[in-house]
Structures are given as C-alpha cells and as structure tokens.
Amino acid sequence: MTDPRTSPPATWQEAFSRLPLATPPAGGWEALTERLPQASRPRRWPVWTALAASLLLAVALPVRWLSPDADVPISGEQTRVAGLQDESARLEALLPLLADDRVASGTAALMSGELELRLASIDERLRDPTLDADAREALWQSRVDTLHALVQFEGERSWLAAQGSRFDTALVQID
Helix, strand or coil, rough: CCCCCCCCCCCCHHHHHHCCCCCCCCCHHHHHHHHHCCCCCCCCHHHHHHHHHHHHHHHHHHHHHCCCCCCCCCCCHHHHHHHHHHHHHHHHHHHHHHHCCCCCHHHHHHHHHHHHHHHHHHHHHCCCCCCCHHHHHHHHHHHHHHHHHHHHHHHHHHHHHHCCCCCCCCCCCCC
C-alpha cells in the first residue's frame, strides 16, 4: 500500500523512481530458455533447387534459341539472303516496341506511312516467284535498309516523346 503521508508523483519519471528496486531470480534466463520450444532450422533445399532450376532455364533457353540450326550446305548468295532475312526479322520484332501510334503529328504520321508503304511495295515484289537471285538479294537489302530507317525514325520519335517534345519538322521556315 502507498503511504498516505506522501504526495502523489507529479511526473512519470518521479513515479518510476519511487518504485522499489527488484533483482531478478537467479537462473531466470536459463529457466526461460528451457520452457521455450527448440528452434528448428527450416529446410532450404527446395528454395535453392528452385533457384538453380530457374537460373538454368534463364541461361539455357536463350543459348538454345540463339544457336545456329543444323548445318545445311547453302551457297554464298543464299547465305547473304538468309542474313538479310534474319536482320529483317530482328528489325520487325523491334519495331512494335518503339512505335507508339496513339498520338502522332501529321508530319510523323506521313513519314511513317511512307516508309510502311515502301515496305509493302518491296514485299509485293518479293512474292514474285520468277524473281532471279540477284534481284531478290537487292530487294531484301532494300527491305532491311527501309526497316532500319523506320526503326530509327520510330526510336527518335519515342525518344522525343520521352523528353516531352514531338517530331514536327517544318518543310519551310518563314522569318
């Protein structure tokens, strides 16, 4: 019980300072640790196995995709055309990542449309079965060059949009 002759403490600090000092019982921590359940180490091998498997897939699949196909004897012209076709496929895969047709200025839409029309014209001529090897190679080279121009144009347009600007060239400047 509290002594009625003493005044109540004014602050928490004073109240805590009036408490009697207590000493913990001897062997208290040992008794407490004996009552606690033993900590078991969780098995981590499923996590490491899953991590190793995903790493293997992340490395092995791209290597498999990028490895050349079985050796098939082809001539030099076929090798050149095949290289141009591969480059064309890579550029076509890159194009949708760069192109943003949601908003475009008139000039940008016109330039992009002209390059796409040029590609359509080249594709139409490439479908001709009577085309000789030299003309086919020249058309594939033209297609790759046009795709390079289109990818570069769309990339610059995306970069300008990221900077808060837009592709808007003036054909004539009047001062």
